[in-house]
Amino acid sequence: MIRVGVVGIGYWGPNLVRNLYETDGVELVAVADRESDKVSKMTRRYPSVKGYNDGADVIADSSIDAIVIVTPAETHYAMAKTALEAGKHVLVEKPLTLLPEESLELTELADQKGLTLMVGHTFEYNPAVRRLKEIVQAEDFGKIRYIYCTRVNLGIFRHGINAMWNLAPHDLSILFYLLEEPPVAIRALGRSFIKPDVEDVVFLFLEFASGSMAHVHVSWLDPSKVRRVTVVGEKRMVVYDDLDSEQKLKLYDRGFESTLFEDGGILDYQVRLRGGDILAPKIENREPLRVECEHFIECVREGKPPLTGGRNGHRVVQALAAADESLRTGGGRIEI
Ligand SMILES: NC(=O)c1ccc[n+]([C@@H]2O[C@H](COP(=O)([O-])OP(=O)(O)OC[C@H]3O[C@@H](n4cnc5c(N)ncnc54)[C@H](O)[C@@H]3O)[C@@H](O)[C@H]2O)c1
Structure with a gap:
């Protein structure tokens, strides 16, 4: 049994508590919250x-092997x-x-001590996102041209972060998981409409060495809740809608085919629209957080490197820090 403690049982913590409590091989020993x-x-x-x-x-509880941190980002x-220094495995x-x-410091500390450090990038454990990756990596999808993500709703305003x-x-985390490469440059434009200096709306633009590009729109100031990722490939296109309970993925066998032709010594492209079927691939029905908790426990028990370990967490933080710098310069291009 891996003995676990959970710190922070606000909005999200109870979901981790429930999943850990129900995960085989886990003994949930303690929970903590300031309230x-x-x-x-x-x-x-x-x-x-x-x-x-x-x-x-x-x-400080010496009977606990692993700490799950579900407190606000700034903590x-x-x-x-502190947890790694105390010899605990950590899921943050x-x-x-x-x-x-x-x-990087946390990653190196965990490596030195031979402890598991994992970050809760839940979507990398989401069966729909995993299926999405299989689709976009298949040969019949073609090279990924661009991806855009929309994650907007009205609130909830957080303290300490934008x-x-x-x-x-x-x-x-979804973008880097799908593309398997870090961005080479990032730009961000945002506004603080409600609270001074806390951007409630941000548009991010990312460039990748492979030539793919991506856009992310996040907002706390939108009339409706949207959680959508669209991937446009050379041969096919796919939309992942996390809020669609029946058809989370829609694969469009559609695109343009262009052929080069010569007309009177002039080279030009003939562009032809290819309109094929729309498929809704079947998705395994498992709670992503359960898959994440099981993976964490397996890594702790077997000393395996987690799918979303410290370096995976670092590449997201590094991109966010670059985006922050861009925000402060009014959308300047920041190379990573
Ligand atoms: N993976 C996901 O889909 C997902 C979803 C929501 C939130 N989160 C993440 O979960 C974390 C918590 O978010 P939330 O929305 O639950 O925040 P929250 O403010 O609702 O809850 C945080 C809790 O931590 C407690 N806390 C803070 N410092 C503490 C300390 N030193 N000791 C004990 N308790 C302490 C607070 O009292 C509070 O109840 C954030 O990092 C957030 O990004 C992840």
Whole structure:
């Protein structure tokens, strides 16, 4: 049994508590939150679990092997560092840290100590995203030309971070997972409409060495909730709509075919539209967070490198930091 403690049981923490509690090979030992009512609600639901009011007490509990950190982003670095120094394996929610150098430091610390450090990039454990990757990597999809992601809704306003740091880690982790390459440059434009200096709307533009490009639109100021990724390939196109419970993926066997021809010594392209079927591929029905928790426990038990380890977390933080720099310069192109 791997003995686990969860720190932070606000909005997202209870989902990790439930999944860890139900994961084979896990003994959920303790939960902690600064707010006592949240702790008592959890210990009422799970009577065998101890409750604390400070994450430091869970980290100090010598019977615990692994700490799951679900506190606000600005606390991740210090708490993960304390936990690793105390010899605990760590699963941290996204973003891993707020500074790239902090992500690298945690990664190196975990490596030195032979501990598992994993970041909760949940979408890389999502069966729909995994199927999406199979589709876009297949030969009949062709090279990925561009990807655009939309992650918008009305609220929830977070403290300490802007909409980009809150929402874009998901899209960046999906982009890097699909493309299997880091961006070479990034630009970001945003505005703080509601609270001064906290961007509630951000548009990101990413360039990749392969020639693919990507766009990410995140917002807390939108009338409707949208969670969509569109991938346009040379031969096919696919749309992933996370909010569509029946057809999360739609594969369009459509595109343009162009042939070069010569007319009176002049070379030109003849462009022909190819309109084929729309398919809705079958997706395995598993909760992504359960897959993530099982993977974390397997990595801890077997000493395997996690799919979303420290370096995976770092590349997202590095892209966000570059985007931040671009935001401050009004959309300047920042090379990574
Ligand atoms: N993977 C996902 O899909 C997903 C979804 C939502 C949130 N998140 C991430 O989860 C994390 C938490 O987000 P949230 O929306 O639940 O925030 P939240 O503010 O609702 O909850 C955070 C909780 O942490 C507690 N806390 C803070 N410092 C503490 C400490 N030192 N000791 C004990 N408790 C402490 C707070 O009291 C609060 O209840 C963030 O990193 C966020 O990005 C991930």
